[in-house]
Amino acid sequence: MSEQKFGADIVTDSLVNHDVDIVFGIPGAKIDRLFETLDHPKSGQKVPKLIVTRHEQNAAFMAQAFSRITGKTGVVVVTSGPGVGNLVSGLMTASAENDSVLAIGGQVPRRDLNRLTHQSTDSVSLFKSITNYSSEIQDPNNISEIIANAFAAANGAKRGAAFVSLPQDVDDSPVSIEALPEVPAAKQGAAALEDLKWLAEQIKQAELPVLLVGARGSDDDTVDALHALLGDTKLPVVETYQGAGVISRDLEKDSFFGRIGLFRNQTGDKLLSKSDLVVTVGYDSIEYEPRNWNKENTLNIVALDTTPVEIDNNFVPKRQLIGDLSQSLNLLAEDIKGYEIPAAGQAVLKEMKEDLAEADKPTYTPASENLIHPLDVVEAIQNHVTDDMTVSTDIGSHYIWMARHFKSYVPRHFLISNGMQTLGVGLPWAITAAMVRPGAKSVSVSGDGGFFFSAMELETAVRLNLDTVHIVWNDNAHYDMVKFQEEMKYGECAGVDFGNIDIVKYAEAFGAKGLRVDKPEDLNKVLDEAFAVHGPVVVDVPVDYTHNYELGSQLIESEG
Numbered sequence: 001m002s003e004q005k006f007g008a009d010i011v012t013d014s015l016v017n018h019d020v021d022i023v024f025g026i027p028g029a030k031i032d033r034l035f036e037t038l039d040h041p042k043s044g045q046k047v048p049k050l051i052v053t054r055h056e057q058n059a060a061f062m063a064q065a066f067s068r069i070t071g072k073t074g075v076v077v078v079t080s081g082p083g084v085g086n087l088v089s090g091l092m093t094a095s096a097e098n099d100s101v102l103a104i105g106g107q108v109p110r111r112d113l114n115r116l117t118h119q120s121t122d123s124v125s126l127f128k129s130i131t132n133y134s135s136e137i138q139d140p141n142n143i144s145e146i147i148a149n150a151f152a153a154a155n156g157a158k159r160g161a162a163f164v165s166l167p168q169d170v171d172d173s174p175v176s177i178e179a180l181p182e183v184p185a186a187k188q189g190a191a192a193l194e195d196l197k198w199l200a201e202q203i204k205q206a207e208l209p210v211l212l213v214g215a216r217g218s219d220d221d222t223v224d225a226l227h228a229l230l231g232d233t234k235l236p237v238v239e240t241y242q243g244a245g246v247i248s249r250d251l252e253k254d255s256f257f258g259r260i261g262l263f264r265n266q267t268g269d270k271l272l273s274k275s276d277l278v279v280t281v282g283y284d285s286i287e288y289e290p291r292n293w294n295k296e297n298t299l300n301i302v303a304l305d306t307t308p309v310e311i312d313n314n315f316v317p318k319r320q321l322i323g324d325l326s327q328s329l330n331l332l333a334e335d336i337k338g339y340e341i342p343a344a345g346q347a348v349l350k351e352m353k354e355d356l357a358e359a360d361k362p363t364y365t366p367a368s369e370n371l372i373h374p375l376d377v378v379e380a381i382q383n384h385v386t387d388d389m390t391v392s393t394d395i396g397s398h399y400i401w402m403a404r405h406f407k408s409y410v411p412r413h414f415l416i417s418n419g420m421q422t423l424g425v426g427l428p429w430a431i432t433a434a435m436v437r438p439g440a441k442s443v444s445v446s447g448d449g450g451f452f453f454s455a456m457e458l459e460t461a462v463r464l465n466l467d468t469v470h471i472v473w474n475d476n477a478h479y480d481m482v483k484f485q486e487e488m489k490y491g492e493c494a495g496v497d498f499g500n501i502d503i504v505k506y507a508e509a510f511g512a513k514g515l516r517v518d519k520p521e522d523l524n525k526v527l528d529e530a531f532a533v534h535g536p537v538v539v540d541v542p543v544d545y546t547h548n549y550e551l552g553s554q555l556i557e558s559e560g
Contacts, residue, residue, distance in 0.1 A: 028079020060090020
């Protein structure tokens with residue numbers, strides 16, 4: 001006679017059937033049977049590996065990073081009430097940034113759903129506006145079908161988060177059915193052939209066509225197709241911050257013309273303003289609003305994507321070519337083979353290459369001999385990072401410098417939150433990268449404000465003995481990204497100061513290695529030591545942020 005199965009068993013079986021091998025989360029009474037099953041499976045029972053975190057928000061960030069890095073669905077499991085409440089920022093970020101995450105949240109027993117009882121909350125309504133799918137399981141025999149539909153919604157043409165509420169009595173309930181097998185995802189074909197032929201003619205007739213590649217254009221298949229196209233036909237490419245790495249080293253010379261995001265004064269912005277045909281590839285407006293890069297509303301735009309674009313006053317494509325991006329690019333490549341950018345366009349590209357190189361040169365007078373210019377920190381990190389390493393950048397002033405100047409040549413190896421710009425993602429993302437790419441160091445870059453948003457997860461990194469290097473740009477206790485923009489607007493700042501914490505002592509208290517750069521000339525030596533250590537390392541780097549004002553100056557016209 002087979003052993004009795006409970007709701008928790010069907011949940012874990014459903015996860016296994018959907019190829020889930022890691023689950024992040026924090027337990028609680030309303031979902032404890034599921035955690036018992038994950039941590040103490042029955043003999044012969046297959047379950048995903050459980051990674052217990054220090055905060056539910058960070059568990060969601062880790063699941064998001066798992067999705068972005070692997071292309072699979074990240075899974076987070078938490079308890080009811082504040083447990084699910086703490087998921088909001090993480091799931092909001094995943095949905096905004098095209099990362100597939102399934103969150104399973106505990107819930108009070110069904111009899112208490114409409115009572116003012118301990119931890120009772122309408123969690124389904126809480127997540128409806130920020131996920132692709134939000135549902136509560138009311139019948140134990142429907143567990144697997146609801147989870148299957150949540151996976152499908154999270155992995156649609158526009159990937160994002162899905163939420164499933166699991167009442168305690170459903171988790172505990174005996175069940176008589178088996179978990180459903182995974183249903184193969186529906187596949188898209190290429191965009192309409194007639195439209196691809198039309199686009200090929202538009203490119204051939206253009207003086208300066210430019211590809212703008214975004215987050216949805218950074219998956220492996222699309223990048224392979226893009227590389228094949230660029231290998232045959234040399235076209236300039238501008239990356240969004242989340243599209244970082246789509247141009248490989250061998251294509252950099254002919255095709256890489258920088259990134260765009262946040263301030264409209266980068267080489268990529270300048271190139272787009274001079275282009276007579278902009279082809280967006282997997283670009284999402286949330287990455288960098290069209291009112292910035294198409295402020296004058298004069299650009300000739302065509303959209304290649306997996307899903308219809310959001311049309312606004314500054315983003316009205318001549319045509320939308322919707323379908324599988326890799327197949328569309330492969331067909332387009334055949335039709336434009338032999339095209340060469342005319343002399344006038346080549347002259348503009350030469351000018352833009354010089355502009356790009358000039359932007360990376362620090363021309364400054366340091367404010368203090370004990371502080372380090374941001375470009376010097378970026379250069380030092382660049383010199384220590386190899387292509388197989390993952391760099392996760394948090395949000396803060398450092399993120400602007402890194403996004404504009406740090407070179408990455410492999411997609412999804414430079415992780416940036418540019419949809420939500422969510423503070424605190426750097427350390428949790430780096431932890432996940434170290435787990436799923438164990439053969440290479442995982443690097444996070446944070447400001448002192450962002451680091452302490454999620455710094456409790458340093459214990460998780462130590463517990464798992466992960467090879468992580470956390471580089472903290474220390475500006476002496478300010479939320480500086482807010483500070484310098486307020487000062488540019490108002491001539492003063494408000495609400496940006498907090499107390500100092502000794503970063504080295506903090507790291508050591510968790511069992512990590514703590515290092516500090518005492519003099520600018522020691523930066524590379526300290527990073528040499530950090531990258532040689534096995535296990536988590538935290539490096540305190542004093543940075544000179546007086547040059548941030550240059551980031552917001554010299555705009556092309558001005559931002560709206």
